[in-house]
Amino acid sequence: MSTPTLPPTVAAHLPTGLLIDGAWRPATGGGTFPVGDPGTGEILFDVADATPQDGLAALAAADAALPAWRAVAPRERGELLRAVFQTLIARIDDFAALVTAEGGKPLAESRAEVVYAAEYVRWYSEQAVRINGLTRTAPSGANRQLVLRRPVGPALLITPWNFPIAMITRKVAPALAAGCTVVIKPAGLTPLTTALFAEVVRAELAERGLPTGVINVVPTSSSSRLVEPLLADSRLRKLSFTGSTEVGRVLLRGAAEGVLRTSMELGGNAPFLVFEDADIPAAVTGAVAAKMRNAGQTCVAANRFLVHESVAKEFAAGLTAAFEALVVGHGASVGTTVGPLIEEKAVDRVDRWVTEAVDDGARVTTGGDRPRRAGWFYEPTVLTGVSPDSRIVREEVFGPVAPIVTFADEDEALTMANSTEFGLVAYAYTRDIGRAFRVAEQIEAGMLGLNRGMVSDASAPFGGVKSSGLGREGGEAGIEEYLESVYVAL
Incomplete structure (x- = not known):
């Protein structure tokens, strides 16, 4: 395969499989699909083509890891994200070259995207310890009100091709900071950057002895085939999608049956x-x-x-x-x-x-x-x-x-x-x-x-109104999308 725009160190060690429960593996049946360079039309790599069974295995791993991950101290979750931020900055040239290779944008723009993406990781490394609850006396004076905040549960993150690192970090970082585990379905046109980022997170989790199923990645050539059974599975509790309004409407209909928490960053004009x-x-x-x-x-x-x-x-x-x-x-x-x-x-x-x-x-x-x-x-x-x-x-x-x-x-x-x-x-x-x-x-x-x-x-709420979406990413609002409130009357 021709990889003329990638540093040899990146090309030689880039994961092209599925990340499930802390291990890179081929797709069930061994299927792959090609990822090309839009600047030349040449194929860069063949990537594992996840099946519905692979998607459900990734969700099972995320569900199994949830109890242990949400029990991890907020400070420790924040420090993990801080380490990921530092790795992104240290490897800015590697990530930028990969963004350019599979997405086509000029290297200067790719470097700017990596910095922008890293800022989401840094911001939510700081927000992990700032998840606020509430305690107060009820207006009647008869009891006290306690409001706890807890992670919503396993989250499916579906990202677009046009910002292959930034769209990942602004979903993964708040989800992990909140204590959620994730299954990532990257865009089929640009899955390589997601793989490199996920490997950075996987390595940090392993080094710290943290749960292996916190982050899972399932690229596929058929999004609907993979996503439909995930939306129908009761273990999934959150869906975050960035993409077209047309696809967003389809996903909202699929999420309605399970009454999933949804975040939708959709089309614009x-x-x-x-x-x-x-x-x-x-x-x-x-x-x-x-x-x-x-x-x-x-x-x-x-x-x-x-x-x-x-x-x-x-x-x-x-x-x-x-x-x-x-x-x-x-x-x-x-x-x-x-x-x-x-x-x-x-x-x-x-x-x-x-x-x-x-x-x-x-x-x-x-x-x-x-x-x-x-x-x-x-x-x-x-x-x-x-x-x-x-x-x-x-x-x-x-x-x-x-x-x-x-x-x-x-x-x-x-x-x-x-x-x-x-x-x-x-x-x-x-x-x-x-x-x-x-x-x-x-x-x-x-x-x-x-x-x-x-x-x-990264520190401001990003999102639209009308047919441009639901919810916000970035800022204090971004982590709220991955938290639910529990009211206790004392």
């Missing part, structure tokens, strides 16, 4: 509002940050650029120049700022939607085509004169395309921004403090970036 009083150069810089991380393949990527008609020409010119300065290439190549899309059908979709927008009257100011090279690439693209009814505005493009739509006043801007079933994140640029607060109060989104193109922070 983020508006990026530029008002007439905005600092346009700053808005352009923020737009590039909000749009172009991972070639636009993020749930918080700006999808609709809603710009006041009086500054639309200036903003479009600035954004076009900024996009033209980006360098498209393999993520491991020096100087690359935009890597590939994750697979060929993603390029096909983006190309089709851009063509539809142009047929509807939009104008391409830069990009609008596939580079002629190996791998799954699409040029950074700016579209002006886009109809608000265009599919590239109504749906999440998940690619390096910035469609610009104009508005006449604040009310129209907010109406346009909220005219979607999604509500994950929004961005707004304005120098008017009153307008900033009006936008914050009226925007239908779980997060808002004001005069900045990035919102994610």
